[in-house]
Amino acid sequence: MTQTNIVVSPATDAFAQTARLRIGVDVGGTKIEGVLVDADEHALRGGVGVRVLDSVRVPARRGERQVVEDVSTVVNAMMHSEAALHVSDDNDSGMSRFVGVGIGTPGRVDSAAGVVENIANLDVSRLDISNEIGAACGLSVRVENDVNAAALGAYALIGGGNHVGHDVNISDDTDDTVAFLNLGTGLAAGILRNGRLDHGSSGVVGEIGHIPVERHRWQCPCGQCGCLETAAGGGAIIRQWPQANPPMPDVLAKASDPSSPDYELAMDVKRTVIGAIADAIDILAVTVDPRVIMIGGGTARTGEPLMAAIQEELCRREKNSRFIESLHLCDRLFLVPGTEPVGAIGAALSA
Ligand SMILES: [Zn+2]
Structure with a gap:
C-alpha cells in the first residue's frame, strides 16, 4: 500500500x-x-x-x-x-x-x-x-x-499520493489539494495546495477538531461543548477506554469479538470514536475537497484495523446518502506509515 x-x-x-x-x-x-x-x-x-x-x-x-x-x-x-x-x-x-x-x-x-x-x-x-x-x-x-x-x-x-485515487492528472497548471488528518493527542488537519501549506489568514486552517458536532455532550478545553476532539482526540479515546494503552487496538479487537465481556462497551466507544473520525473526513471533503486525505498521528498507528473501521462507517453512510456516496470518500484515504x-x-x- x-x-x-x-x-x-x-x-x-x-x-x-x-x-x-x-x-x-x-x-x-x-x-x-x-x-x-x-x-x-x-x-x-x-x-x-x-x-x-x-x-x-x-x-x-x-x-x-x-x-x-x-x-x-x-x-x-x-x-x-x-x-x-x-x-x-x-x-x-x-x-x-x-x-x-x-x-x-x-x-x-x-x-x-x-x-x-x-x-x-x-x-x-x-x-x-x-x-x-x-x-x-x-x-x-x-x-x-x-x-x-x-x-x-x-x-x-508518499510521493504526493499521486498513485492514490483515480483520474489523477497533475501538471504545473493543475491545482492539487491534499489533506493530512492528524489523529494525535488533538484532532486537526494540514492542507496542502500544490505542495504548499495553506495557512489561511490567521493560521487556523485545519483546526477541525474544534468543530462542535454534539453540543449536548462533552466539554472541550477550548470552551465549547461537543467538539470532534472530545470524541476522537487521543486524550478523549483514553478517557473512554482507560483499560488499555494504546486504547484503540483494544477497542477494535473487543468490538469485533461478540464473546468478549466488554463487547457492548467497546462497540459503543468504537461508534463514538470512528463516527467522529468519519465526520472529520466528511467535513474535509466538503470544505477543502482534497484529492487525498492522508491519515496519520498516534491513533493511526492502530493501522489496518482502524482503516477498516473507518471504511465500514463511511460505507454505511454512503448507503444512506447519495450525496455522501458521490464523494467517494473511501477512495481518497491513505494511511501514512507510522514508522x-x-x-x-x-x-x-x-x-
Ligand atoms: Zn474544542
Missing part, C-alpha cells in the same frame, strides 16, 4: 555536488526528534523522494529554557553529523551547505513572527523560538505548527 521514498543512507559523491541540507525538528510532548534531510525542490511537489541522512532523539523537558536547550542540542547534533560532513565538496564545507532549520511544534504558532505560544504539555507560554534557535546555531529558522509540518512530511513520504518521522521531515522541508 505504501510507496516509501525515504532512505537512510550515507551520502555519496554523486549527491555531494547538489546537496542542500535541511535540519528538521519535531517538538513532541515526550521527545524532541531531529533529522538531517537532503531534499531538492521537487520533493515538495511529491515528485522526488527525501533522503534522511541522520536522526537524533532526546527526551523533552518542561520549561521554556529547557525547550530552547533541547532543540539547540538536536540542531547541533545534526549540524555536526558525520553525514553532514560528507555532503560537501572542497569549496563548501561551511554553513552554506544548509538551507536552514525547520521546527514543528504544538501550541499556537505564528510562523511569520517565529513565535510559539501555549505548548501546554511543556509548560511553555511564549517562546521567540526562531530568533533564539537562530542565534544559537547561526542558521535561518522557521517554526511551523506540528500538524502542518507532518502534512508536508507525509506528502513527501517514519513525518513531523521532523516535514519541519525540515518547511525550512
Whole structure:
C-alpha cells in the first residue's frame, strides 16, 4: 500500500555536488526528534523522494529554557553529523551547505513572527523560538505548527499520493489539494495546495477538531461543548477506554469479538470514536475537497484495523446518502506509515 521514498543512507559523491541540507525538528510532548534531510525542490511537489541522512532523539523537558536547550542540542547534533560532513565538496564545507532549520511544534504558532505560544504539555507560554534557535546555531529558522509540518512530511513520504485515487492528472497548471488528518493527542488537519501549506489568514486552517458536532455532550478545553476532539482526540479515546494503552487496538479487537465481556462497551466507544473520525473526513471533503486525505498521528498507528473501521462507517453512510456516496470518500484515504518521522521531515522541508 505504501510507496516509501525515504532512505537512510550515507551520502555519496554523486549527491555531494547538489546537496542542500535541511535540519528538521519535531517538538513532541515526550521527545524532541531531529533529522538531517537532503531534499531538492521537487520533493515538495511529491515528485522526488527525501533522503534522511541522520536522526537524533532526546527526551523533552518542561520549561521554556529547557525547550530552547533541547532543540539547540538536536540542531547541533545534526549540524555536526558525520553525514553532514560528507555532503560537501572542497569549496563548501561551511554553513552554506544548509538551507536552514525547520521546527514543528504544538501550541499556537505564528510562523511569520517565529513565535510559539501555549505548548501546554511543556509548560511553555511564549517562546521567540526562531530568533533564539537562530542565534544559537547561526542558521535561518522557521517554526511551523506540528500538524502542518507532518502534512508536508507525509506528502513527501508518499510521493504526493499521486498513485492514490483515480483520474489523477497533475501538471504545473493543475491545482492539487491534499489533506493530512492528524489523529494525535488533538484532532486537526494540514492542507496542502500544490505542495504548499495553506495557512489561511490567521493560521487556523485545519483546526477541525474544534468543530462542535454534539453540543449536548462533552466539554472541550477550548470552551465549547461537543467538539470532534472530545470524541476522537487521543486524550478523549483514553478517557473512554482507560483499560488499555494504546486504547484503540483494544477497542477494535473487543468490538469485533461478540464473546468478549466488554463487547457492548467497546462497540459503543468504537461508534463514538470512528463516527467522529468519519465526520472529520466528511467535513474535509466538503470544505477543502482534497484529492487525498492522508491519515496519520498516534491513533493511526492502530493501522489496518482502524482503516477498516473507518471504511465500514463511511460505507454505511454512503448507503444512506447519495450525496455522501458521490464523494467517494473511501477512495481518497491513505494511511501514512507510522514508522517514519513525518513531523521532523516535514519541519525540515518547511525550512
Ligand atoms: Zn474544542
